[in-house]
Amino acid sequence: MKEIQIHTLFGAALLSGIAGILLIGHGISIGIVFFWLPFLSAANSVRGMAKYGLGTGNASIGYWGTAVGATSAFIASLCCGSTPLPLLYTATVVTISLVIGLATGVLADKVIRMKIPRIELNSAVIAVSTALITAGFLLIIGSNYCLYPFIYIIITLAVLHPYNASTGAGENQKRTLLLALVEACMTTLVIGIVAMLASGSAMPVSDDVAIVVVSVCGLVIAVVAWYRLVKSDIYDIRWTGYSPAEH
Amino acid sequence: MAAISLLLGTALAGFLAFLAGVFEDSESNAGSASNPNSQVQLAPQIGNRHRYFNKAISGEPPANALWATTAATIAYLLTAHFGGDAFSVLVASIIGAAASTLLLCAYGVLSHISRIASMKNFEQTLYWDSLLTPLPLDAAFGFLTALMLTLLAFSAHSLLGNPFSVPLLAFFFGITIGAIGSSTGDIYYGAERLYQHYIFGSGIPISVQGDIDVKGEYGYRNSVDTPYFTMRFGGLVTGLAFGILIFLDAWSRLFTFAGVWTSVIVVSVLVLIILIFIYLLEVYTRKRYGRYTED
Numbered sequence: 001m002k003e004i005q006i007h008t009l010f011g012a013a014l015l016s017g018i019a020g021i022l023l024i025g026h027g028i029s030i031g032i033v034f035f036w037l038p039f040l041s042a043a044n045s046v047r048g049m050a051k052y053g054l055g056t057g058n059a060s061i062g063y064w065g066t067a068v069g070a071t072s073a074f075i076a077s078l079c080c081g082s083t084p085l086p087l088l089y090t091a092t093v094v095t096i097s098l099v100i101g102l103a104t105g106v107l108a109d110k111v112i113r114m115k116i117p118r119i120e121l122n123s124a125v126i127a128v129s130t131a132l133i134t135a136g137f138l139l140i141i142g143s144n145y146c147l148y149p150f151i152y153i154i155i156t157l158a159v160l161h162p163y164n165a166s167t168g169a170g171e172n173q174k175r176t177l178l179l180a181l182v183e184a185c186m187t188t189l190v191i192g193i194v195a196m197l198a199s200g201s202a203m204p205v206s207d208d209v210a211i212v213v214v215s216v217c218g219l220v221i222a223v224v225a226w227y228r229l230v231k232s233d234i235y236d237i238r239w240t241g242y243s244p245a246e247h
Numbered sequence: 248m249a250a251i252s253l254l255l256g257t258a259l260a261g262f263l264a265f266l267a268g269v270f271e272d273s274e275s276n277a278g279s280a281s282n283p284n285s286q287v288q289l290a291p292q293i294g295n296r297h298r299y300f301n302k303a304i305s306g307e308p309p310a311n312a313l314w315a316t317t318a319a320t321i322a323y324l325l326t327a328h329f330g331g332d333a334f335s336v337l338v339a340s341i342i343g344a345a346a347s348t349l350l351l352c353a354y355g356v357l358s359h360i361s362r363i364a365s366m367k368n369f370e371q372t373l374y375w376d377s378l379l380t381p382l383p384l385d386a387a388f389g390f391l392t393a394l395m396l397t398l399l400a401f402s403a404h405s406l407l408g409n410p411f412s413v414p415l416l417a418f419f420f421g422i423t424i425g426a427i428g429s430s431t432g433d434i435y436y437g438a439e440r441l442y443q444h445y446i447f448g449s450g451i452p453i454s455v456q457g458d459i460d461v462k463g464e465y466g467y468r469n470s471v472d473t474p475y476f477t478m479r480f481g482g483l484v485t486g487l488a489f490g491i492l493i494f495l496d497a498w499s500r501l502f503t504f505a506g507v508w509t510s511v512i513v514v515s516v517l518v519l520i521i522l523i524f525i526y527l528l529e530v531y532t533r534k535r536y537g538r539y540t541e542d
Binding site: 148149157160161165169170175183230235237238 | 316328346364367368370374
């Protein structure tokens with residue numbers, strides 16, 4: 001099966017992420033669904049780097065990219081997060097993360113000599129995608145610095161995990177990306193719940209409830225699609241038993 | 248009053264850290280996470296089809312950072328709603344830990360099914376019972392770890408006066424405990440328990456990687472057996488390492504002889520003492536037992 005190219009997915013994720021920030025910036029909270037594509041793009045780039053032999057050690061490579069992305073968004077939110085122009089905020093987030101993401105990729109290739117094909121491109125993609133998601137989540141939850149560690153780590157795991165969980169000879173891009181979608185929906189669901197708590201009001205805010213509802217709907221659809229693919233890929237599924245070769 | 252609070256905080260932090268270490272190592276072993284996970288992953292490729300819970304969640308440090316940070320963040324936000332006294336901190340921490348445990352279960356189930364689906368070429372079957380039997384055990388240990396780390400973060404912040412926020416402290420504790428569990432505790436599971444049919448202490452040469460024990464005392468070995476075994480040593484050693492680390496670090500809050508530099512001086516002296524002790528222990532061990540020999 002033909003795989004989706006990194007730059008194609010990244011282009012779509014960039015537009016989607018920008019649309020998400022603009023919608024949320026204008027008070028439309030369900031714009032959070034536009035961050036699912038950046039999750040897929042970042043997970044695809046982790047896959048792109050880790051499949052060249054890093055295997056289960058993909059955590060380190062993804063940490064690096066997501067750290068650049070999250071840090072860029074945190075800096076941008078401190079500089080111009082309160083600006084009434086979401087477009088300026090978005091442009092700042094994308095520019096900072098793209099430059100630092102590319103720089104770390106070039107350093108890894110030219111100075112550390114990690115010898116991973118297309119590490120510059122993949123580092124930049126992970127950084128920009130993560131930065132867009134982080135920037136959007138900050139608009140939803142609010143720029144309370146106490147919540148930065150939570151935002152960083154929940155995005156990081158959702159980006160690193162799809163390939164890590166699917167590693168093996170039978171891994172394929174479609175199933176890994178569907179798992180990334182499942183985890184993206186799971187992440188936005190948790191963000192919606194945390195946003196309810198962070199709002200400080202006694203009753204949940206309708207914007208936050210909308211995030212939870214669309215995330216649950218997305219999660220159900222994504223899990224069904226992913227599990228169908230699992231059933232077609234897997235050797236066998238049983239409730240219990242032993243290997244036929246042994247008994 | 249401040250001195251009593253600091254002494255209480257130091258003792259409580261050390262105790263909570265010890266418990267968190269024991270639970271964390273057991274949680275990772277119930278799910279074959281971290282280093283042993285690579286061995287469980289390799290097993291079907293060399294013909295050892297198994298019934299272990301294959302829970303790969305991007306390494307122990309980030310996974311534990313997520314459970315601890317999620318629990319602490321929810322607890323931190325809930326505490327503001329509940330009023331902020333000690334009882335509300337406890338209730339909020341329990342709710343936060345329960346929420347993070349649900350996340351752990353979701354990631355664990357997705358990992359196991361995905362990994363097995365990628366093993367089609369090696370004829371590895373997905374047995375639901377080998378996933379659903381250890382999952383509640385894994386979740387229970389995960390809940391206790393997240394709860395202990397959240398309470399530890401609140402203790403460090405309030406009783407010990409740590410300037411960082413509760414979620415950030417929980418994040419640091421999660422990364423640290425994951426790293427300790429991965430380096431200290433896993434050896435007892437990965438290098439020993441999974442390789443019991445090889446001579447004790449012979450290590451894991453590349454030629455035998457993946458050739459793990461798939462049968463136990465009776466029938467096929469499962470992931471419920473593993474914490475039963477590792478709790479006796481690996482869990483306690485992980486708890487001891489993390490407990491000592493937090494307990495000694497808390498000492499830096501007990502003294503004030505050099506102003507803001509006090510903690511730097513106290514911790515530097517403690518690190519120096521530990522390094523000297525480790526050096527002497529290694530020299531003694533090498534002299535006492537010598538090199539590893541094939542016989």
